Amino acid sequence: MRSLGRQPRRAKGKSVSSHNLGTQGRAFLRVAGRKSGENRWVRAFYRGSSVTLGSVGRVLHVLWLEVAGVFFLVLAVVGGGTAVREYHRYAHGATGVGKVLLAAAFALAFLYFGVSSFARSRRR
Numbered sequence: 001m002r003s004l005g006r007q008p009r010r011a012k013g014k015s016v017s018s019h020n021l022g023t024q025g026r027a028f029l030r031v032a033g034r035k036s037g038e039n040r041w042v043r044a045f046y047r048g049s050s051v052t053l054g055s056v057g058r059v060l061h062v063l064w065l066e067v068a069g070v071f072f073l074v075l076a077v078v079g080g081g082t083a084v085r086e087y088h089r090y091a092h093g094a095t096g097v098g099k100v101l102l103a104a105a106f107a108l109a110f111l112y113f114g115v116s117s118f119a120r121s122r123r124r
Contacts, residue, residue: 062121069117072110079107 036042083103089095 058124062124065117065121065124069114069121072114072117076107076110076114079103079110083107 083100083106086095086100086103090097090100
């Protein structure tokens with residue numbers, strides 16, 4: 001049993017109102033957002049920065065698609081060279097038709113990936 005005159009122990013370093021910090025923080029941000037929405041300069045800065053960031057994000061996305069397209073086309077050229085080499089080996093009877101088909105399928109798949117990546121970048 002606990003004596004009535006004794007206070008419960010608190011964890012060191014924590015205050016009693018620390019569990020209300022989330023509620024207080026949300027209330028502060030709600031009031032600050034409402035007050036900043038009344039200011040024309042803050043609204044103008046927010047809208048201008050959102051338009052600028054949207055435009056920059058779109059440009060970066062197109063750049064990413066084009067870089068990926070170049071990477072895929074390089075892999076397609078490497079696969080095409082391998083397909084030609086394996087075909088010459090197949091023509092001399094040194095290898096089977098499976099390696100030729102595998103290399104050709106690899107080259108065609110990456111050619112498709114590269115071309116479609118460039119096509120997507122042109123649509124954006």
